[in-house]
Each structure stands twice: as structure tokens, then as C-alpha cells.
Amino acid sequence: MPSPSPRTGLRIHVIEDDEDIRAETVFALGELGFDAQGFADAPSFYKAFALQPCDIAVVDIGLPGESGLEIVSHLRTTRRLGLVLVTARGRLEDRLLGLREGADAYLVKPVNMMELAETLHAVGRRLFAEGTMDDGKAAAPAAPPQAAEWRLQEGDWILGDPEGRQMVLTTSERAFLGCLFRQRGHAVSRDDLIRALGGDVFDFDEHRIDAIASRLRRKAAKLGMRLPVHSVRGTGYVFAN
Template identity: 30%
Template sequence: MSQQALIYLVEDDADITELVSRELNRYGHKVRCFRTGAQLTSALRQQQPQVCIVDLGLPDIDGLELVRQLTTREEVGVMILSGRDSLPDRVLGLELGADDYISKPFDPRELVARTNSIVRRLEKNARLQTTTFGPDKDVPSVACFADWQLECATLTLRKDSGEEFVLSAGEMDLLIRLLKYPRQILSRDQLLKHHDEAFDRSIDVRMSRIRKKIEDDPKSPRLIKTIYGMGYMLTSDVQWK
């Protein structure tokens, strides 16, 4: 990573707070710790971190609701750290926009590795503004497809009718890859290579979240087709501005 990351941890267990903050500090990150969702929300108004690590069992707010707020209001990476290890909780957390989900008990080294991966991905997204998309060396900032526009600088997806979403880092990675190669089948391996996260197993979940935003009928998608046994394909032409 090119720089030290600022990490916000909201966790009401003092022992876990100490373990996580100590391990992240040891790997060069700056950590601010909070016991409640209200404390975290207040801190976000003052300074934005690269990543928020959120416990789901908070004393003042349901952790999933806090995750929902973070992924819609703030352009930060979100990791869930929870004792809830059921599949529905994990899927719901990812569908709400979290970038990763770690169940307690956990290996601190794995938590650091996953945090680093989110930071790298956010840095890569920031570099999209200086990425060359074509031989003319222009740096496009808006992708237009079907009746949607994606603003790369703000990660904002906007429909011609006025509907608007702010994408998570994971959603942005996948959608950008599809937009760069329209009408081409991209395999899961190709998507993972450009996702830059060794631990990510949620390609299908993230694709489902994108479809819920852009498809008229997510259960029968027209814009992003599943090519069974091969991968995914964006069926629309794309114009970069």
C-alpha cells in the first residue's frame, strides 16, 4: 500500500478492540475505536477513514443498519466483524454493501490481510481517474450505457430518470470491468483477477446487488447476462466521456 490507512473500528468488546487495534497498528495503520454507532457517525462528520470495521452487536443500533448507512453515505470500505456466523447474516451483510465479512473467533492476521486488500482496492479505484481506457490516451470520467451513467470520480450510478446510487468498492470494480469490455463474456477468474482480493468469495452476491440497481427485473436480467458455465456479459454498448 502506498500510504498508512485510517481505520475506524466500532466494537463494544474491550478485548477484541484491543486485539484488532494492536494488530492493525503493528502493520502501520492508524486506528480509531468506538463503542457505539453514534460515536462512529459523529467521527465520520469530522474525518473520513479508508475502512470501517463494524461489529453487528452494538448497544445502540443494529450493526446491519449501520452498514447500510455507511455504504450509502460514505465512500469508505466496510468490513463486518461479527459473532453471527449464519449464512443469511453473511449474505445480507454483503448485499447491503459490505466489502467483507469476518466471523468471530478470527485470526488477527487474516483480518489485517483482508483490511489491506480493501485498502488496495480503494486505492485502485482512485487511480481509475488516471487509467488509460483507449489508444487516444484520454481519461474518461463518465460511462454511459443503456439509460444509465456511471461517474467514476464519485462512484455514482445515475439513471436518466433521476434515480441515483453510490456504489461500494466491490460493486465499482465489477461494473467497471464489465463496462470496459461490453458484449464480451468475462469469466469469474477474469473478474477476480481485477478484483484484487484473494479472500473474496462474493462475486455472485455483488453481481446480484448491481443487478438490483440497474435491471428492471433483477430475476430476469437484460443488461448483465449470466452465460452459464462461462461467466457474465454486459449486453449494452458503452460510451465513455
């Protein structure tokens, strides 16, 4: 049996009314190094949150009583913390609504626990960088502004360029670019890109990788964006500008 992962220091509250999913998520996150607790509805979550706030809340939308969207909207107006929506609602309109309500990320069920963990790590890094994580210490002085650059925002569902233009991404485009962004400036293998897309490296049409890259370039060109995604012969792709 593999050893438990090192502790992350992140306190996670999981609000999910399905008992099995809640228990599995809390257990998996605990094994991956998070301090995780589960709650079946908004009232039980709010009670625990008042006693000991979490760093990031993982919220199902379809909760009894107060919905996940209402929880996210309420928390975003009262306190700065990480908010991740996890739901079976996968339409683009639903994802955009969740992000507009204040979610940092939006994941569609069934969720791979490794993807959820990486999402929590990413949200945690942003909170620490912004000085909003409650670690008992005063926030560090703000760093001087940096030159504008390419960025993934709104839970990585929107790509922004240095000139401020934005492009909404599909699920596969988000996974593809997210993988390239994590290794920006370095070539990413086709196998790694296939895994990021949830595929099996032994049973996957590699032409899909090229099709996604081509589609992204075309979409970007229509918006006046010069997308720095380049093919690397014999390896895969690289995001380098």
C-alpha cells in the same frame, strides 16, 4: 521483539462494543502498519468520522443501539469507503445479508488478525483502483475496460466467471479459492492451502484439500461453469485459465 510493520497509509475505524476485543484489534492493526482507532458504539464513531473520515470501517454487527448492519447501510448510501463486517454470526444467510447491505467483506469471529489485515489491504487496493480513496488528489482517468475474467466478489463469498455466472462459496471454499487467486497462474503448495484453511500442516488431513477442489468443480459444472482449478502433481493446485 519483531519490528513494527511499515505504515500502510490506511486509516481504520474499529466499531466494537467489547472493550477487550476492541483494544486487541486496534493494537494488532497498529502493529501491522495501520492507523487504527476504536469506538464502542455508533454515536462515538459518527462523531469522530465527521471530524476525520476513515478509509475503511471494521464494524461489529451486534452493537448497542444502532446495529452494525444499520451503520453499513447508512455509510454506503452517503459516502464511498471500505466496510468490513466482523461478527459471530456465521450463517450463510447472515453473510449474504451483510454483503447485500453494502459490506465489502464479512469475517466471522474469532478473526485471525493477519486475515483481517489482508482483507483490509484488499479492500484498500480496490478503493485506490476505483479512485475513491480520499488521498487529496484527483482521481486518475478510468482505465479502458478489460476483457471479462474470473473474479471473486461480494467480499470473496461469490465466484463469478467470464460469462457472468455466479457461485456462492462456503467458508472453506472461499479460503481455498482466495489462496489460489492471490497466486493466480502459479502453483500453490498444499502447505499454503492448509494454512489458508486455518489448519496445522503437521496435523491436517490433506484429503480435505482434494475434497474441496472436487466439490468446487462439481458445483461449478452444475452451473455451467468450467472452473480452471488444476491439480499440480507433487505441489498442490493452480488457478489458471
